[in-house]
Amino acid sequence: MNPTSVSEKEIVLVILYTSFFFIILAVVLIVFFYYSRKKILQKEIEKKDVEIEHQRELLKAVIETQEAERKRIAQDLHDDISSKLNVVALNAHLLSMPHLSETELQEIKLNVITLTGKALENSRKIAHDLLPPVLEKFGLDAGVEELCMEFSTAKDVNVMYVNEVVFEEKEIRRHLHVFRIIQELLSNSLRHGKATKMAIRFVPFGAYTKCLYTDNGVGFDDKKLMHQKGLGLKNIESRISFLKGSLTFQSERDKGVNVEFIF
Incomplete structure (x- = not known):
């Protein structure tokens, strides 16, 4: 071969x-x-x-x-x-x-x-x-301040409010959603959290605004929050979605609640 x-x-x-x-x-x-x-x-x-x-x-x-x-x-x-x-x-x-x-x-x-x-x-x-007249005439800062005063005087609680942001008057329709979110958070703290102290603070966050909210209420298990959303929380989320923002909750039993939302 x-x-x-x-x-x-x-x-x-x-x-x-x-x-x-x-x-x-x-x-x-x-x-x-x-x-x-x-x-x-x-x-x-x-x-x-x-x-x-x-x-x-x-x-x-x-x-x-x-x-x-x-x-x-x-x-x-x-x-x-x-x-x-x-x-x-x-x-x-x-x-x-x-x-x-x-x-x-x-x-x-x-x-x-x-x-x-x-x-x-x-x-x-x-x-x-x-549509609160103060919010419409003087803007979000004045509207939230009046809301805090109303809760402090009428509901027998202490609400602290600090604002480090200048809000634009032309954004009043969007700010109405922010106002309603604060209103819902205060009501939830009072009704469900049995809180006696609440604090609200607006701070700059780049091109956005961050709202820091806390109370001294009974709190809740935030791990179960996703399965226990009531109409109030869903309403807050829908407003955050409209504002194209973000929302976070942190809480424990008997340790109050911490909320941050950006808009």
Whole structure:
């Protein structure tokens, strides 16, 4: 047998085996990258699904909050304003009755004046709840300061407020969300946390603003927070989402709560 022929056959076999090996390796790599990419895409889809579901929950919370607010305002208008105006109308009708004594006339007039005054006062309260006049006229700083004073005087708690930020007046619509977040946090501290001291501080955070909120209430297990979100917290999250900000909670049982949100 010709040695040259044998050597050429061996070379051909080596080339064939090498080519076959690289073909198999290429197929394995293609399959590996295909399934890896598929797995990555699947995780991205799952992540998007979770984000979409979270957005749905936030939207639902916004709608539920709006409906609850509308129901409360409608109830206030019906039970308070409307009922008082009905009595005013009745008293006004009585004034047209003949043969009324001077005492009866004075009593009816006094009723009309008293009820009208109460109706005006309550209508101002409803308007204040919708958009606080101080917030609209003087901005977020003045609005939060007034809110803290209201809680300190009416709720028998101590609320400390410090502001190191200059807020732009043109951002009033966005600042209304910040105001409502503070309002919700104060209410939660009072109702659920049984807190007697709360502190609010606005500080610069690069191009953003950071709000630091603390209380001395009973606190909660923040590890279980994700499974125990009520309408109030969902409402806060929906407002943070609107502001394109971020929100963090830290708390332990009997150690109060620390909240940071950036907007």
